[in-house]
Amino acid sequence: MARRPGGGPRSRLMREWLVVAATASLIVAGCALTGLFARADNLVYDRLMALAPLKPDPRVVIVAIDDRSLAEIGRWPWGRDAHARLLEVLAQAGPKAVIYDVLFLEPSDQDAALAAAMAKVPTVLPVLTQAPGPDGAAFAVTPPTPALARAAAGLGQVNVRYDADGLLRRVHLRDGGPGHWIDHLALKGFRLIDPHAPSPPDALLVPFAGPPGSFPTIAFASVLRGEVPPRAFRGRIVLVGATAAGMGDRFPTPVSGHGADLSGVEFQANVVSALLQGREIRPLPAWAAALFALGALLALLVCVLRLAPRAAMAAGGVIGLLVLGVSAGLLMTLRVWLPPVPALAGLVLVYPLWGWRRLAAASAFLGAEIDRLAADPAMGPAAADPAPAADLVGRQAWLLEQAIDRMSALRRFAADALTALPDATLVLDAHDRVEMANAAARTLFAAAGPLEGRSWPDLADTLPLADLEPIPQALASDGRELRLSDGRTLQVGIALRQAAPGEAAGRILRFADVTALESAHRQREQALQLLTHDMRSPQSSILALLDNPRQAGGPEALSARIAGYARRTLALADGFVQLARAESSALRPVQFDLADLLVQAVDDLWPQWRAKGLNVETKAPESVIVLGDEALTARAIGNLLGNAVKFSPEGGRITCVLARGRGARAAYWVLKIADEGPGLSAQDKASLFEPFKRFGDGKTEGVGLGLSFVRVVAQRQGGFVDCDSAPGRGAIFAFGVRA
Template identity: 45%
Template sequence: MNTLTNRTRPPPSGRLLSWLLLAAVASLVMALFAVAPPKRVDDVLYDVLIRADGRPADPSILLIDIDDRSLAQLGAWPWSRAVHADMIDQLDQAGAKAIVYDILFTQGSADPAQDQALGAAIARSGKVYLPQFLAEGEGDAPSRVIGPVPSVAAGAAGVGLAHVRFDDDGVVRRMAPFEAHGPALSPDLITVVHRATRPHDGPDPSRSAEQTLLVPFAGPPSIYRHVSFSSVLQGEVPPELIAGRTVFIGMTAPGLGPAFPTPVTPDAASMTGVQLQASILDGLRSGQMIKPVGPFGRVIFTLTLLWLLMAGLLVLPPRANLVLTIGLCLVGLAYSAAMFWLGRTWLSPIATVIGLKIVALVWGWTQLGRVNDLLSHELARIRTIARGRKPAAPVGFEGDVVARQASSLGEAITHIDDLRRFSADALFSLPDATLVANARGRVIAANAAAEALFKSLPPQGASLADLINTLEPLGHRFELDWPPNPKEGSTERHDPIDLHLADGRAYHLQTVFRRDAQGAPAGWIVRLADISILTAAMRQREQALQLLTHDMRSPQTSILALLATTPDAPPELAERISAYARRTLALADGFVQLARAEVTPVFLEPVDLADVAVEAIDEVWPQSAQRKIRIEQVGGDAPLMVLGDRSVLARTLVNLLGNAVKYGPEGSVITVALSERPSASGPTVEVSVADQGPGFSREEAATAFRPFQRFERPGSEAAGGAGLGLAFVHAAIARHGGEVSCRSEPGVGSEFTVSLPRHGVG
């Protein structure tokens, strides 16, 4: 007993080794995820925190909207540059602190005097900021900066890039204080405005080492005060509303300018460019721009929480580890939120939280495996003691979780033992003769059917070979070492053997080799199924096929040959006798083909169904040409591979085409369409044969594939058919794992479709 315990119980160092392995792998994987976190999930959490931030908007920002009202009063866009000159003069007189245009003046006006007038107004003001944009270079050429025309930009207080950065999900969350184009760096327009208008002691996040900054949106676009362009131009806005404020001028009318999705907009594209620029300036001035934590900081954060979890997994019980895992995940989320709101730093906890959960699950699965090993040890112990006495059922819930599981396992094994006995009783009550032999081939058990079969020699203790040899099977003699034990790793089920006895009985002999739990040879299960009736039926079937293929065909062939060599026979009588003989031949051929299609094994190999269709079309061409019927093929330019017996598939399509030629009127068209279609079980190849014949009714289409089903049509060539062609098609396609269907309408025609699984996909 002690030997069994020491052999099955894992060594004490196994748990520590698995812990070290998990810690090393988890540290490496989670560090990689910290360096390259899952962006989409991080962005969702960031958007939630931004919307919950709720900080007030900068009151010194004023938006002047080029809106629908302005377009209605001042005319369609674009406006004369004199209008913008008047606006700048009016804002300057009202005391605007800075005027930021979100309109590109990159092309000269048709009237150069207007450009000069606008440039003069900008120069007089001295506080107008104009945008530039980056144009992508052709080929490998770097992007280049395109700004306002010189006559307009000469007097501007500053120019900068109006460049929008999109995240992977198409949402705008960040801005770059500087954009690279080739070897040069160009400042963002809002960076220029912020540095020119901020107090000397004010914060300047644009000077950080970060290439991009996350925008702390104060809220939706409506959070900033805004007025209409036409209202300002017509003097309806009091000067005190403008004085001392930074004024943004841009297009907000729907469809006039671009709109961008942001975390604070309710739909996919509702923040215009000028509103986005105002939000960025608000974040820079307030010092609330959010800096993303670099890879090193993310790795430290992730590994700190991971190693706290790993320490707990090593020393704490399972329930405490569950609480620890949940607690560390909450700590990660809370720390990230605190860094966001208090430190204006974005440290995503998503990869860390997911990693902690996965590590806890993997450790739990590892421990579950150890519990399984312990339960296996207990199972071996119960099997040992169950030989002498039945294990006592557990009482109450004494002991820890593992002990209770082991006690429950003991009770379950008792039920399994009862089930084993029930299975043995069921096995030996089978109607087929069944023997159980040990690894040396000696019979140790036999059911009632086996004892009745081997009356001359009692099965118990006999050799399997000697026992079966007493039946004196025809053409078989089993040696004493039969059946040979299979080698380790080889198949444990021998090919079945059909035994035919002198008295006409036949048995199907099947042997199965069994091994014990350690893989050692355990013995044999031998079953002898009486197939005498089945063998007799197969013999009768072969005789019937022989009758059809020879005994019925020969007289009909002789009749046709006799009619061909008897010129004195009345033509009408000879034609009628010839028709009857051909019909009998067709019936015999159709019945033989149908019988073989139903039971004969098909030899599957890769076949191009398009080639098979071409062969079938060629075979029926003489009949179709005689009746001036044209056969058109649609599709099949590329190989359509299926697994099938080429000859059987060819006969199937020939039958369908032959029926179409028979039933189709002279001069009609038969369409053979080949295609590949998706299905729930995988791609399929379809071949449809459509004719312009009389068609079927719904009731006739439902019975078209039944044997001996014939449909006489006036004026068709189908008279005298055996009614087995479509039955053969149905049986052959079913043996190939496919389907065949019929779609028809009286007076329009019929379409038969064969569908087979596509081969070589995936």
């Protein structure tokens, strides 16, 4: 099959993701920096502020120039003596300051009286600012008349700037330009109360205390008539301004009802109240909103790339709620306004963009995979039926479905062929993980459980090997033989799987049972050796004695020597037959007492070891029940004990200890037979269990098949046999039987 173009579907999908991320980020950042969603942000801000409105500060009271006062005092504008009388009444009550939201721009013969009244109570007056100013100036400032300006405790501007939706939410506490900055009227009044308070930011959002009428309001005429007790003004900030209908000093605000705009003096009261409580709201700059929106966008982009579609949609909802929660939390706790709409718009924008590009990537991947499958000769001919008329993705899905059906049929054929193989076979991928396994392999690796998806190094450690050394995890050579604990011999075959150019190839491991072949070959070699050397030698010796009988020294000596050669021949034949039966005959496993077999072997050899004056010590539990071939095990123990008797010196000691193994041999009962014989060299130990090997000075009887028989019996029953010996310190044979 051809290699996937463009690095595969994940590479294409990643490129699409980067394009979507860059596009959405540019759009969201641009919208946040330009204030495109300002109207929507204002709506969210208004709803959040309505949930927890700021309570009016009790130190703020309004003296209103209302309709009732106009009816009693007369048409506007009033004479400045009325304002002077009001200030004199207020001065007697002792307020902290008076903020007069009335312009006094034209000179009047009553300015002196008003200035004298202003000297009795700290009074702040507004100035008129116009932009642009005359003669090309950026702005022009018109202060009150000189007499009033000198008497005022401060002068402040009352400029207003509406938001994009035409509502008044903000106040600029400083306005003008470099060298001509003018504080706001409310800030001037606040400075009279707390001159050491930290300077608030220039631009603030006003936390309105409620709709018009939320602050305590007293009619101008009621104060002049003395209807208001002095305690209503004592220690407070008094704001004086117009609330009467038709006076033009009204502004639409988020708290305005239908047709009930907020008067200018009430707007000033809201600003002063916020400053007094330290609850003014600071809007964050546009770049902060852009970073906030980009952070939320990045979080959603990571989710859509790594999560399933349903989980990604749920994550988008959670991120949207977090965006609203962060914005609301900053507003309610830190009095900071972070616009959330650019971030929410970015979340909404990602889904159609990503869905479009992901669909394009999926369509391209489907087309490439269909072409790749069609070009594979192993797939066979495609269906002759035409694809149904549908959109591009639907047609590609239909073609891919047909290709998958053909692949499934091909895989079933391969699986059936693999199952029919008599040898255990594993199909590994490029990472040495099992893709397929037949029934023989499942039987061989039964201890490992399910095989699909398992790595070969893990499976290799579960093979029941005859020795205690683990199998090498990487089989690098073909034809390696493995001996199992049940006596079987497996030959490992390795074949590399074919792969497309540029793709890694897997392997196919085959474990062929060559036990019968190996046994037949070994028996053939042993039979040839027996016939050509071991059995021929005593027969040749008999013929030589018969040709020269006088060499034997007499008839009796001749007869004895011929009898010895005959017995040796019979022993060779018997040993060879027993070894062959141990290697090839079917085991007859039964439960038997291993400790009882040891005692029986010691009793059977009593004449031999008693004749040599040996001391045989036996240490074993009263009963050790194991499962195996009792007859073969009894003969193996007899062979080991017979060797110990044969090679022990006169009057020596033989120790037989039967105990549970330790460490790696904890699953075995281990019989150790130690003698005080001459011991074995390292060279002798290397070939100790090979057939027809004899050791010592040649004076001892034996044909060299006893230890080979013991090795075969141990291996076929899943046990072991080994020897610890050195010249001059005897030998210790360990025979292990599975518990």
